[in-house]
Amino acid sequence: MTSTLTPVRKRSALTKGQLPKYAPYVVLGLALVIGAAILALIGFNAFGWGIVSAILFTVGLVGWSAAAEGGRKAKDKLATCLVVGSFLVALLPLISVIWTVLVNGLPGLLDPGFLTTSMNGVTGAFDNKSVEEGAPVIGGIYHALLGTIQITLLATAISVPVGLLTAVYLVEYGEDRPLARAITFFVDVMTGIPSIVAGLFAAAFFFAVVGPGTKTGAVAAVALSVLMIPVVVRSSEEMLKIVPNELREAAYALGVRKWRTILKVVIPTAISGIASGVTLAIARVIGETAPILVTAGFATNINSNVFSGWMASLPTFIYTQILNPTSPSNPDPSSQRAWGAALVLIILVMLLNLGARLIARMFAPKTGR
């Protein structure tokens, strides 16, 4: 009984039959070393090293666990390894895409005049010269950037009022009526419309109404609105729903009419969430290629009128530069321009996403008292 006075460091019965805490690190170290050795035999590359080490780690840890702790614990370890592994696998394409775009896009972006010139008059002859004689790659994305901004702005101008009013109807007037339920259901269904079908719809609509072959920036904006409206409705609806009812009732008690309550109390309270939802919706449609391809065509010149003539946009610019290089014999300058445009597009989308987060955080809805 004196042993209780002098504490002896030994593993308690509760933790007996468990792997020691350092077990994963030991196995990881061994797996990395053995993996490197195996890869050295068949030709080393970092990707293969990662894969082989991960498999060795899983086998090693699960095997050790099965020997020391029994089957149930081993299965748990296996599941943990698989789940963590799947997360790491999901990160691979993200890192790879961003890395590829950065490496290939920076030369294009740093080209002087890339953001300020269009492709008007840039022919294959210039590209051939730049490859053969080392002349600078000319031509830029100004027209595409301008087109993207115009088309997206027009689409936003169409979608936000319609989407916001629909959300207001669903939250403030709908009251679970059959019509409100139908709208909710079909808004959800609309979220799943393939983007190219939205483009075809806008094209078919304008072919029927205005005349066959009508392709302008406005048609593309209509196509993008079809994709954007459901996103705006969903996010605004969620935001209007979390506005506390006390605010509405306080306004009603003061004798304020419903429409003024909505305009002056409900929407201002939820405005940060609505704004961030709209920003996310813009981020979603700004990268859409297919609907613009079938509705606005692709142009090489600057077109500042959305209502007439073909119009370029960043995504279609990338697409055509890759698929139909300006100079078919020397596609390198075209692909450099395409990657530069891709980098600009990704930066735009990331900024929009970041902006949405900032808006949501900075002007967080003032719920409660």
Place this chain on the structure above:
Amino acid sequence: MTTTSLTQSRGAGRAGDKVFSGAALAAGCLILAVLFGVALFLVIQAIPALVASPDQIQGGEGFFAYIWPIVIGTLIAAVIALVIATPVAIGVALFISHFAPRGLASGLGYVIDLLAAIPSVVYGAWGAAFLAKEISPAYDWLANNMGWLPIFQGPASATGKTILTAGIVLSVMVLPIITSLSREIFLQTPKLHEEAALALGATRWEMIKMAVLPFGRPGIISAVMLGLGRALGETMAVALVLSSGALTASLIQSGNQTIAAEIALNFPEASGLKVSTLIAAGLVLFVITLGVNMIARWIISRHKEFSGAN
């Protein structure tokens, strides 16, 4: 001053109420009208192709002979994408909801959401320029060692621009959709179920198997269906990655085509009956994805407790 504005605003207010509620109702109806209009205008513009004599359609054997190979191609690409994406997405969702440290979880969720933010044309460019080149040695290996399977029949495409590559790119694109929906559902598992399982001595995996997965099954199914809807309609990844051709069983040769890519590749230069044919193809795609999405939404709405999953 106040009294006059109050009395004045009474009449204006009543009219304002009418106008405002009318506008809200009209906006709601407009959405229904747009969805209806999508179907209507596609049908109107597609009719010429459907009633044209068979020899006028591309291929010369009528619309049906034209459309069915690309419908099959669309399904092949979507199925490849789902087979790859579903297990990974469920793993990622479990990682974020039940394995990752609490403080990190939302940040990691945001990282996965970044995958959804990257535009599809960038994925297409990445697939064509990077993935296809890197993966073609693996196709050679498959053709040499598994060539007895019809789907891996050689000779493998030298450029790697095959339907399997397109499917892999598609799987990356549907992954964030399935992940974010499943994650929401896993997080809604009743805490008491989880704690009861753990209290009975279950390991974490057994707890997930007994409490989380049975609870989330309908949600996972509908998430996968929504991913399927996206994969069916995705255009750019396939248009840029796949070097298309006739329908073939082998996944590692060039060949096959999807509806969306067929439209994107041909529509800008099309005229006359070709436009109608492509719009009719779009109509077929619309009907397929509409069906898939409605089934998915129906499953979700049957389980109202998953409403947060939308």
